Amino acid sequence: MQTKDINENLPWAQINKDVMRSMMNPRMAYWVAIIVCIAMISCAVAAEIYQYNVGMGTANLNWPHMWDLYIATFIFWIGMSHSGTLLSAILHIIHADWRKPIYRFAEAMTTFSLMTAGLFPVIHLGRMWNMYWVLPYYSDRGIWPNFRSPLVWDAFAITTYLTSSALFLFIGMIPDLAVCRDNTTGWRRKLYTILSLGWRGDDRQWRNFRRTYLLMACFLIPLAVSVHSIVSSDFAVSIMPGWHVTTFPPYFVAGALYSGCAAIITLFICLRYFFRLEDYMTIPILVKTAKLTFAIAMVWTYLNLIEFASIWYGHNAVDKELLIAKFTGPYSPYFWLMLFIGSVVPFTLAFEKLRTHLPTMLVVSLVLNLGMWLERWMIVTPTLSLGYHPFAFDVMWPSMVQWAIVFGSFGWFGLLFLIFVKVFPCVSMYEVKEMCYHRKRATLGIGHGEHAGGGAAGAVPASKSDLERS
């Protein structure tokens, strides 16, 4: 069995060639996937046009259930966007260099899932043509949005996160785009020439690049944590039982990383299989990702237990009743399924045999994401069904319009991702080269070993003057 994260003796030319190959000449399966995604989007667009013309009632929303799948799926997609940042920024800062072959597509996943998530608050608005009122633009009437509202914080947080993660994705790609520029012709060459911003690969450019990248990484980490905390405040700031929960910000962030890591495993396996990137997306890296997912799953489980315990031993009768209703009431099958998937299924990741078996991992990762989607739904809907006022107790199931839009959002994400993998390198070429280089030096017993591979330290070696000064 393979034990090394990557074959250290991979020639650099081979790395270029393999990654460039994955970008070129789409096969039939690719076009089929594109068509499937477009068909899925069409479902959503048709449903949305209908809903836009007729009204929100077509989504089966009703009087206690003002929110439903739209908001649940919104949180789901926002959550999924967090692991790209975890891999590309947090693991970058802590010099975990095994992230290098897989962070690029994770970062793309971040950007695209944010682009998907951003659609949902707009879709769910009763008068979406006025959505820009949420933004603080200058108005002659002196009207501003209500800065106390978590929905306004959401708008700020998501737009900031989307901009930053798109920039981070782009900046991290510049050296690779230059490689693409030098190895392509036609429209691709033109595109990469513009995007690579005149990258020549000289020392000054590398130094500036490293600093920018590190700076963006440092900026993005607190941002990512705050974004999902702010999304959780959509609920935590309210007074409703089941929403007004102190642990929601960390709970949401943990859930976000959880579903994001599971999605990374899914995409990892797909890319490895379809693009034959076995040399880069290796089993040891998958095992590391699986371990990470398992750890986060346990954090999520722990936070769940804390929440249940604090409600159970607390004196808030309404909260307690809602919790009991979640376990025994109309939503109980979904709630139990969520707990099973979220807390029991990840134990498959604890076994070496299972986590190195790709089909199992593919299924497990998809199931984990289903569980996390259920989690979001179980946060949003039961509270609306069973709030404070007994007269307003009701149970409602979403209509086809909602399902179609949720379904279509996966198509939209898929389409963006499919376009990405054929236009941009989905494996970071320069960082894989770095990784090979540093690993090889470590094996040969020269250099700093693994830790030097972490980008900044390796790229900006301490100069003699620095050493003298310290």
Added chain:
Amino acid sequence: MSLENILKDWSKYRRGHEEGGHHDYEHMWGMAIDLDKCTGCNACSVACYAENNLAVVGEEKFSKGQAMHWLRIERYWDEPDLGENRVNEYQIHGASFLPMNCQQCNAATCEPVCPVAATYHTPDGLNAQVYNRCIGSRYCSNNCPYRLRYFNFFSYYEDSWPEPLQMQLNPDISVRDKGVMEKCTFCVQRIRKAKDDAAREQRDVLDGDIKTACQQSCATQAIVFGDLLDEDSVVSKVWKKHEVALGKASQNKANPDKRGYRVLEGLNTDPCIMFLERVREV
């Protein structure tokens, strides 16, 4: 609201929880509803439909929970647990009724969550809803513990008033289109008119100048409406008699004569509607 004003008197902008209400307010419109007088006849609800141009949504949408009844009569029955005597309260007293319209909370939970400030507090102590500003995020309804906000899920006006019924629409208040949240306004158009009349005659608004539609139509006069800041108004007297006050989150239940309470007071929403418990002779 300029920065200067905020710094000058910060506490002025921190609404809610003040004992006896907000003394910088011009008025504090409030209500007292005597449940002992309520017969559950629904006349108030019908009057509200007529006064406020509420859409009639039809049976199907009503049963789906997409109705627009700003004032609803809630009916409660006891659990069918027949104790020792094989009877329960329901069999003796019948259903309990609770007329619920917007509680006009002083610390309204719907207000801070609206992203565009379409719902806000007026200097009258009203929890106002600006239809034109509403973008339909529906957070206010989710955060209303009483669930007293109603959303226009469809363009109800299209078939709510077929010819010639559109002639019955109240010209003092708008007809709402889809995608907008709405709720009881304490008949703000009537308050407006009374205040305008008073200003024209250069006097204060007198107690009894304003009658809300529900109050006007209540056959048993269970509903009293007026200014809580005016100590001589009927409603203030009722509140005082039953020792219910703004900013007070719980009631002393020892004295059976003090029947007043406000719904879900413990949440500190500080509603402006007080209910008087039904008297039961068991």
